[in-house]
Amino acid sequence: MNPLRIGNLNVKLPIIQGGMGVAISLSGLASAVANAGGIGVISAVAIGMTEPDYMKNYKEANKRALRKEIRKARSLTNGVLGVNLMVAVNDYEALFTVALEEKIDVIILGAGLPLKMPQYLLEKGFDQTHTKIIPKVSSAKAAKVIFSYWAKNFNHIPDAVVVEGPKAGGHLGFKKSDLINNDISLETLVEETVEVLKSFEKEFDKEVPVIAGGGIYEGKDIYNILKKGAKGVKMGSRFVTTNECDASLEFKKTYLNCKEEDITLINSPVGLPGRAIRNNFVDQINEGQTKPFKCYWKCLKSCDSKNVPYCIAQALHNAAQGNMAEGFAFAGSDAYKATKITSVSDTILDLRLDYYRAKYFEYLKNFIGENFKPVKFNVPSLLEGMLRPQIV
Numbered sequence: 001m002n003p004l005r006i007g008n009l010n011v012k013l014p015i016i017q018g019g020m021g022v023a024i025s026l027s028g029l030a031s032a033v034a035n036a037g038g039i040g041v042i043s044a045v046a047i048g049m050t051e052p053d054y055m056k057n058y059k060e061a062n063k064r065a066l067r068k069e070i071r072k073a074r075s076l077t078n079g080v081l082g083v084n085l086m087v088a089v090n091d092y093e094a095l096f097t098v099a100l101e102e103k104i105d106v107i108i109l110g111a112g113l114p115l116k117m118p119q120y121l122l123e124k125g126f127d128q129t130h131t132k133i134i135p136k137v138s139s140a141k142a143a144k145v146i147f148s149y150w151a152k153n154f155n156h157i158p159d160a161v162v163v164e165g166p167k168a169g170g171h172l173g174f175k176k177s178d179l180i181n182n183d184i185s186l187e188t189l190v191e192e193t194v195e196v197l198k199s200f201e202k203e204f205d206k207e208v209p210v211i212a213g214g215g216i217y218e219g220k221d222i223y224n225i226l227k228k229g230a231k232g233v234k235m236g237s238r239f240v241t242t243n244e245c246d247a248s249l250e251f252k253k254t255y256l257n258c259k260e261e262d263i264t265l266i267n268s269p270v271g272l273p274g275r276a277i278r279n280n281f282v283d284q285i286n287e288g289q290t291k292p293f294k295c296y297w298k299c300l301k302s303c304d305s306k307n308v309p310y311c312i313a314q315a316l317h318n319a320a321q322g323n324m325a326e327g328f329a330f331a332g333s334d335a336y337k338a339t340k341i342t343s344v345s346d347t348i349l350d351l352r353l354d355y356y357r358a359k360y361f362e363y364l365k366n367f368i369g370e371n372f373k374p375v376k377f378n379v380p381s382l383l384e385g386m387l388r389p390q391i392v
Contacts, residue, residue, distance in 0.1 A: 001222070001355060004039075004232040006132045006160045006209060009105060011080050012037035013348070014226070016162075016211060018236025019084020019108060020170070020330070021045035022313055023320040024247045025239070027073035032244035032344035034079025039106055041082040042069050044095045046313040059091045063098050070102045080105045087112030088270070096121070103130045108162060108234075110136035111171060115149050122154075132159040134211070138166075138173030140192035147200045157200050160209045162234050163189045167215030169237055169275045169332035176273040179265055186214055187228045194229035217334035219354025223362075237332035238351075242344045248322035254279070254329045255338040263333055269308035277329045285309055291326075 004014035015038035019025055022045055030040030047069065048054045048061030066083070073081050083099040085092060088111040097120040099107050114135050121129065135158050137143045147157050165186030166174050178184055190212050197208050212225045213234030222233050239245060241255050258277045266282060268274040276282055285291070291310035319327030342350075 001226075001352065002231075004209065004211075005207070006106070006134075007206070009080065009132055009159075011039055011232075013352075014211075014222070014232035015039070015348070015351070016082065016106075016108075016213075016232060016234040017041050017239050018169075018213065018234050019043035019045075019082070020236050020240070021047070021084075022316040023047065023050055024245065024251070025084075025236075026050075026246040027069045027076065028244050028246045029239060029242065029344070030069075030081055031073045031076035031079070032242070033239065033348075034073070034077040034081050036345050036348040037079070038348065039080045039082050040073065040077070041084050041106070041108065042066070042073060043084045044099070045084070045086050045089065046317065049313065049317045059094060062091055063094055066095055066098050067102060070099070070104055074102075082106030082108055084108045084110065086110060087114050093118040100124070100129065100131055105130070106132045106134060108134045108136055110162075110164070113142065113146055113149075115146070117154065126154060126156040134158060134160045134162055136162040136164055136213075137193070138164055139189065140196045142173075143193050144196050147197065151200065151203070157204050157206065157208065160211055160231075161193065161197070162211045162213055163193050163230075164234070165189055165212070165214030167275075167333040168213055169335065170330040171268055171270065171272045171274045174273070176265060176267075179273060179275075186212055186216075186225065190225060190228045190230050215333055217332065217337055219351040219356070220358035222351065223355050223358040237335040237338075238347060239344065240329075240331070240335070241338040241341050242347055243341060244344050247320050250322035250324055251319055251329055252341055254319075254324060255331060255335050256340070258331070258336050260336045263331055263336060266328075269310065269312050274330060275333065277331045277335065279324055279328055281315065281324070281326065281328045291315070 001014055004011040017033040017038060017040050019041040021043035025041060025043045030042045033040035044066050047065040048058055051061035051065050054061040081104055083104050085095055085107060087109055096118045100120055135146050143161050150157050166179050166184050190210055193210050201208050209231035211232040211234055212230040216222060216233045216235050217238050225233060241252050254277050262278045264278045266274050266276050293311045293314060315327040319329050
């Protein structure tokens with residue numbers, strides 16, 4: 001795999017670990033992925049729920065917890081670290097500012113169009129900041145809106161863009177009907193976005209890598225999507241079943257025990273469809289049952305806390321802590337492929353080996369022609385012996 005280059009930031013492997021909340025990807029997982037050569041990402045969504053005073057002072061708890069996790073991750077790795085922020089949360093600007101103050105390498109902005117920039121960033125100036133800013137979109141059209149707005153209002157454009165397809169886990173930027181009918185492919189989204197960005201790259205004399213996410217689970221998926229023009233991939237579900245993932249063992253077992261038919265779509269209280277693993281809690285909310293709660297704040301701008309059937313932040317935090325009876329696990333469409341809990345370094349190694357399998361098979365197919373019949377085989381131990389020292 002070629003390194004991922006985002007401006008002057010060089011990443012050994014073109015793999016960004018997805019920022020999964022609440023409290024699924026914190027300093028433990030992020031630092032492990034960074035040590036393995038990718039970009040490790042801390043999820044900032046409701047991160048303060050790990051703090052004792054969250055119910056009384058959620059904004060300060062979120063800021064304190066994010067700063068604490070970034071610093072803890074920094075103490076564990078010299079690799080590349082990122083923060084995943086939701087534009088839709090009410091303390092978006094405060095969390096953005098914390099990440100900038102801590103000189104995080106990458107900020108990924110999702111759940112909305114990042115048109116409003118924090119005053120801190122505007123005062124410092126885009127060209128002076130260490131941090132690379134990467135919006136996450138679900139279409140080339142959304143990417144064009146963001147890049148056009150930034151170009152016009154800030155004389156600057158984002159450093160990269162994540163294109164998240166319909167097979168991703170968690171909240172999805174698509175109509176539920178599109179998800180059910182499989183009308184949209186990640187490959188098409190990547191190709192369209194690459195084309196849209198060409199004029200901005202030319203205008204600002206700057207390469208803007210497209211990073212693909214959603215449905216990327218195996219090394220062959222990485223190989224295939226890079227051929228479509230992506231320069232890197234974002235992977236979340238694959239890293240849940242690792243020792244270093246910050247979620248509870250019970251949460252990880254939800255992945256190990258699920259079947260393909262257990263991965264389903266739900267209607268989230270925030271007004272978007274979401275992909276999750278079916279359990280009793282999911283069945284209950286899909287049947288229309290409510291889970292009464294008292295909202296002490298309005299963490300999401302779009303949440304109508306008085307009328308929604310349950311608090312999604314609390315449900316996700318419950319699940320992360322292992323209380324699956326009062327929560328559920330978000331997951332990508334391929335999460336059912338998980339068979340064991342392993343280390344991040346071994347996961348990365350497996351991805352690289354599978355990537356080379358796919359590359360080798362394509363080489364043989366092109367060399368032999370139509371008579372080529374792929375067979376399953378294990379990459380020779382010699383290859384693994386060559387790669388493992390680079391990863392561990």
